[in-house]
Amino acid sequence: MPPETVRRAPGLAELHPGRFARRRRIATFALAWGTPVLLIALWESSARVGRLDTRFFPAPDTILHAGIDAFRTGVMTTAITDTLHKLLLGYAGGVLAGITIGLLLGMSWMARAALEHTLVALYTLPKLALFPVFLLIFGLGGLPQIMLVGVTVFFIVVLAATTAVLSVEQGYRDAAAVFGARRGQMLRHVIIPAAMPAVATAIRLTAGIAILVIVGIEMVSGDTGLGYLIFQRSQVFDPATMYAGVIVAGLLGVSFTGLVSLSLRFVVRT
């Protein structure tokens, strides 16, 4: 074997770190946007040359125009505000009730003994199966749908909050207890800030689930909202507006979860 020298020397990243980072940034940006743009272009061209059955899969520009029409006639705007209204009420109610009851369960062994097992049992029950009961109790209209969203969110948040409170390090509780912290002070100075990150995760997670539930239940019940619009348009064979509704529902989900995450950033220090 001939002798060989192993060389360790700076590469491009070390010699021109600025240029290297810029190049990497541009490539990342191009790839991230390139994929969806390419897929849409492929869809559009396949529809135009007749490779796709446009009765079921209309071209993206057809969908765009159907969507603009739906906005112009107000159908889409009404559907969005209806969905948003139910979503916000149900979600906010579920989150608030979940945090409150969760803190209570975490702080009081009596509350835990009385409620924990029942809540865990109910947690595993598919909330959708309860919907007929909600219809019986709350009648037709938006209220049973709001309740369904609220109950779904509540069960996830309440158990996450209880666990979060119970797993606050004993050392932190001790540190406050030595100084004679009372229950309310312990809650404010130790339990809530220590449990907040885990609770925030549940709040963020349930934002997406709430969208899923509201759009889903609108498809099978009532006559308002985006879910209803999507389902009804597919029934009357108007796939372009249906797809527009799907896209709007997707955008609504992205912006809602994004907004929730953003506002949590102001509350929770990470």
Next chain:
Amino acid sequence: MIKVQGIERVFTGVHALGPIDLAIERGQFVAIVGPSGCGKSTLLRIAAGLLAPSAGELTIERADPATPLCSMVFQDYGIFPWKTVRANVRFPLDLAGIPRRRGDVLAREWLERVGVAGFEDAYPATLSGGMRQRTALARAFVANPEILLMDEPFAALDAQLRLVLQSELLRVWEAHRRTVLFVTHAIDEALLLADRIVVMSARPGRVLADISVPFPRPRHREIRADPGFGVLEERVWNLLKGEVEEHAA
């Protein structure tokens, strides 16, 4: 004055501590040394009111019931990562309902005394371990408690930092004396800081010896060079050696 009479503690069948009898005078700095698991931290937690004894009684005679009873410095988890350094030190004052502005002034004074001035708005995560324990010291002193409980406060620090913090504690305590119960593994640390060393046996922890430390105050690190220091260190080590070896065997 703290009086410990026949204190014992059993954890689910394990006899961890005692019986222990001890009398601690007001203003005394008492170090408690002993092998791991001998219940010295348990004794401290009983004094702090975090844990009840299984048998016996610990009584504290208060000089001024209006002031806070005790503060504690922990090895870790002591200071809150979600509060700034200032808010951490102000915490006992907040609990006592002292106005925030007054609390901030006091917190600042103590942070200066322990050498953390200028970091008031930092969060603990951005500080070194030494700075965090200095903050914990400031918080323990700011409440002006009658009793200061310290559970191996410097054990997690590296050896050089430990020396620095020991000197800081000496300086601060000698200027602001109060009763201290200081749990430690380190014999030299106990000798440097304390008026009196309580040596405990392996589990269940009992008092093996009660040794008074004769070095005059104010003390400095240099007393380690004193021949008496080595003699006492050897004496405590000889007491502990048997306990540690027996325990490990």
